[in-house]
Amino acid sequence: MVNKSVIEMKSTIRIALAIIVTFCISCSTMKHNIQKNNTQTDKIIKSLLDKNGNVFYLNSTYVISSTVWTYTDDNIEIYRLTKGNVVEQSTFPDKGLSNYKVPTFKELDIETKECGYELDGDGFGFRIKRSSELEQQDLPISIECFTKQKYKSEFLNKIVKDINTYKLWNVQYE
DSSP: OOOHHHHHHHHHHHHHHHHHHHHHHHHHHHHHHHHHHHHHHHHHHHHHHHHHSEEEEEEETTOSEEEEEEEOSSEEEEEEEETTEEEEEEEEEOOOSTTSOOOOHHHHHHHTGGGOOOTTSEEEEEEEEETTEEEEEEEOOOHHHHTTOOOSOHHHHHHHHHHHHTTTTOOOOO
16 A cells, blocks of 8 residues: 555655746746847847837837837837737827937936846837937836936937837836
């Protein structure tokens, strides 16, 4: 006759192994989806920069989605991605950024200081072509904090207003 505690122990070990295997598969799938999303986001960033001379993006280490947008003379074009697929594309009337001075890296650093740096978390970035020069900034900051601040820079206030107006960071953290 088999001891009842041995049977219970084997059953517990099987359940634990099943949980560990499920967890490992889940983490691997999540990492793949984030990588796939980052690759597609980069393609859209390059395409919109070439097309319109500007592109903005929000992403996070812990989210399998991102948002990319660009300004034309008359519109804002928004692309929402999840798991590497564009799940929503929309366009709204907007006067764009031609009237705004882009802050320097030092000015951005000072302005966004209150939100701190998130080296493993959220990020806001942009690329803007001016004549033959490319202005590129990638700020590892809390998007939630970033979008609740008022800035000296009209450029940053415009971006924050648009993020909030168009709900560009309406994501669920995984």
